Amino acid sequence: MPEQQGSGMASVVHAHGEGVRDWQRRAPYAAVAWSLVYAALGVYWAVGGRGFPYTPEAASDITGPVIGRFGPAVVWIVVAMVGIPAAAVGAAMLRGVRGGVLRPLLITAGALLAGVLLLLMTALNLLVKFGYVPYAVLNLFTGAKFGRTYLESLTQWATIHQLLCLIGGFLWLAATVYYARRSGGACLYCGRRDGPEGWQRPNQAARWGRIAVHVAMVAPVFYALTRCAWALGFPLGMSEEFLRRGQERGMWIAGLSLATFGLAGALLMLGLVQRWGEVFPRWMIGLAGHRVPIALAVVPASLVSVLLIVGGIALWSSLGQMVAALTALGAKGLGLIVDVFFQVGPTLLFPVWGVALSVATLAYYYRRRGPCSVCGRGASDDVGEPATGYPDRLQFCHGEPRASDSGVRS
Numbered sequence: 001m002p003e004q005q006g007s008g009m010a011s012v013v014h015a016h017g018e019g020v021r022d023w024q025r026r027a028p029y030a031a032v033a034w035s036l037v038y039a040a041l042g043v044y045w046a047v048g049g050r051g052f053p054y055t056p057e058a059a060s061d062i063t064g065p066v067i068g069r070f071g072p073a074v075v076w077i078v079v080a081m082v083g084i085p086a087a088a089v090g091a092a093m094l095r096g097v098r099g100g101v102l103r104p105l106l107i108t109a110g111a112l113l114a115g116v117l118l119l120l121m122t123a124l125n126l127l128v129k130f131g132y133v134p135y136a137v138l139n140l141f142t143g144a145k146f147g148r149t150y151l152e153s154l155t156q157w158a159t160i161h162q163l164l165c166l167i168g169g170f171l172w173l174a175a176t177v178y179y180a181r182r183s184g185g186a187c188l189y190c191g192r193r194d195g196p197e198g199w200q201r202p203n204q205a206a207r208w209g210r211i212a213v214h215v216a217m218v219a220p221v222f223y224a225l226t227r228c229a230w231a232l233g234f235p236l237g238m239s240e241e242f243l244r245r246g247q248e249r250g251m252w253i254a255g256l257s258l259a260t261f262g263l264a265g266a267l268l269m270l271g272l273v274q275r276w277g278e279v280f281p282r283w284m285i286g287l288a289g290h291r292v293p294i295a296l297a298v299v300p301a302s303l304v305s306v307l308l309i310v311g312g313i314a315l316w317s318s319l320g321q322m323v324a325a326l327t328a329l330g331a332k333g334l335g336l337i338v339d340v341f342f343q344v345g346p347t348l349l350f351p352v353w354g355v356a357l358s359v360a361t362l363a364y365y366y367r368r369r370g371p372c373s374v375c376g377r378g379a380s381d382d383v384g385e386p387a388t389g390y391p392d393r394l395q396f397c398h399g400e401p402r403a404s405d406s407g408v409r410s
Contacts, residue, residue: 024188027174032090034168039083053161062318063125069317078116086113093179103183110176117169118306122162124314127307129153135257190372202367209363210273216356217269219349220262226342227259237342269357272297272364294368301361308354315347
């Protein structure tokens with residue numbers, strides 16, 4: 001590549017060029033590639049190949065993907081649609097189609113694809129496996145059987161397929177965001193447009209972000225309260241007999257591990273609205289005083305929020321089965337209501353926890369993102385307007401550089 005004309009243009013190419021910041025341009029290609037791979041898997045299953053994840057047996061499992069409960073016809077339609085048709089949607093996005101009703105149709109299709117992959121084709125057992133990570137690690141160090149069983153479960157095809165769908169869902173979400181920005185005249189990097197930022201302004205985001213964090217903390221605290229009570233021998237919302245059976249099987253110790261992990265998550269959520277979530281505290285030797293990378297908070301929080309919503313959907317769709325199981329154990333009347341409240345109630349709040357966490361994460365991102373290094377918006381006194389210090393970078397705001405401006409050739 002020839003030498004650039006002027007230091008300003010060199011900095012433009014650096015901001016636009018290869019690296020982590022260029023994920024917006026790569027996401028649609030990755031999403032299309034993912035759909036083509038999944039289409040090949042669908043053909044393999046259709047001709048009798050092994051490993052089809054939505055068998056009738058899996059459909060009756062409350063920890064399995066929700067899509068399996070809609071029956072084989074719906075399952076095969078969804079498996080087909082996330083393959084070649086989805087790749088065609090991605091190709092249209094890459095071509096920048098935006099005329100008439102096509103833009104809202106493509107955005108809607110991309111959002112639906114991401115939603116189906118993230119929320120219906122993944123399952124509650126992914127959240128369970130994630131929650132048991134600390135307990136499994138402890139068991140691996142002590143040589144207990146649970147640690148080995150946990151590792152084996154991670155290599156099962158059902159788990160691998162759900163992880164594949166999780167990756168596909170995030171890829172399609174990123175591809176849809178890219179297309180919406182590109183076709184809507186927004187900056188490809190930060191998503192800002194000309195004009196005031198409104199509810200996305202840092203001070204506004206801090207306000208609704210705090211509310212979201214407080215809402216999100218209700219579920220893990222309630223969940224931990226019940227599990228700690230059972231681990232300590234208090235039959236909160238259950239019979240003495242059932243409590244003893246759980247103690248004999250070690251159920252409540254495992255539950256205590258989940259409760260501890262949930263409380264740790266609640267503490268970390270506070271970092272989304274506290275200073276130590278922006279700057280590493282003094283006790284973190286080697287990192288103290290350094291700014292916390294935004295992605296270090298946003299990426300894991302986004303993943304956990306999706307898993308919580310998935311788990312909540314699965315639990316709500318199985319509420320009838322769980323109530324029937326409690327009834328079979330002899331619970332009825334007011335006793336049944338109490339049992340449902342303490343045994344099932346905390347997990348029924350998982351969707352609220354997940355949605356609130358995702359909102360808090362978005363607020364954290366808006367609060368910390370600062371001026372855009374590509375378009376310059378967010379750096380001036382008029383929030384949302386391009387800053388005067390970024391004249392050469394503005395050409396990259398809406399897509400590829402203009403040939404007349406560059407002197408830049410590959």
